[in-house]
Structures are given as structure tokens and as C-alpha cells.
Amino acid sequence: SNEEEHEIAEGVLQWIKEASEEPDAPKDMKPVIDELVKAGIPAIGQEYELSLPVHLVSQLHEARDQLQEHVAHIKQEEGEEVAQKFVAEELPEIWAKAITNLTMSWA
Numbered sequence: 001s002n003e004e005e006h007e008i009a010e011g012v013l014q015w016i017k018e019a020s021e022e023p024d025a026p027k028d029m030k031p032v033i034d035e036l037v038k039a040g041i042p043a044i045g046q047e048y049e050l051s052l053p054v055h056l057v058s059q060l061h062e063a064r065d066q067l068q069e070h071v072a073h074i075k076q077e078e079g080e081e082v083a084q085k086f087v088a089e090e091l092p093e094i095w096a097k098a099i100t101n102l103t104m105s106w107a
Contacts, residue, residue: 060099063095
């Protein structure tokens with residue numbers, strides 16, 4: 001892993017931690033998430049493995065692809081500036097909700 005991937009992984013871990021603290025978060029997942037947060041992200045260059053259901057990963061990839069297509073459509077129809085604003089201001093929340101909904105369907 002490189003520095004950029006490491007920062008992304010740390011951001012994802014932080015998001016998972018924050019999501020686990022939401023009132024509607026499944027209480028039975030809290031100990032698992034606490035352990036994951038405690039372990040942290042391995043150092044840059046150190047390999048690690050995260051096991052996820054194949055179907056969940058496929059669904060996440062499909063959601064990502066659809067969002068990327070939507071951004072491309074915005075860019076084409078409304079311009080780069082509007083697309084960048086959407087990516088900066090709206091996409092993070094949309095993506096977080098998509099991840100949450102897909103992940104919860106596997107919990």
C-alpha cells in the first residue's frame with residue numbers, strides 16, 4: 001500500500017468508528033468495530049487482509065460504478081465545476097449511506 005491508500009484506509013476506519021457511535025448502529029457490532037479500531041490500519045507497506053462477502057463487494061463495486069457514471073453525466077451536462085461541487089459536497093454522504101445500507105443488509 002502507498003501513502004494515499006493508507007490515508008484512505010484510515011479515513012474509512014474513522015468513518016466506521018463514527019458510524020458505530022450512531023444511535024441506530026447495531027449494538028452487537030460495537031465490540032467488533034472497537035477491536036478493529038483498536039488494531040488500527042497496518043503501517044504503509046505492510047500487507048493485511050480484510051475478509052468480506054463476495055456479493056457485498058460486488059454490490060459496493062456496482063454502487064461505486066453507478067456513482068462514477070453519475071458524476072461523469074453531471075460533468076458532461078453541467079460542467080466540471082458543478083461536478084466537482086457535487087463530489088465535494090454531496091457524494092460523500094450519498095456514498096456513506098450506500099455503504100451503510102449495503103453493509104447492513106449483510107449484518
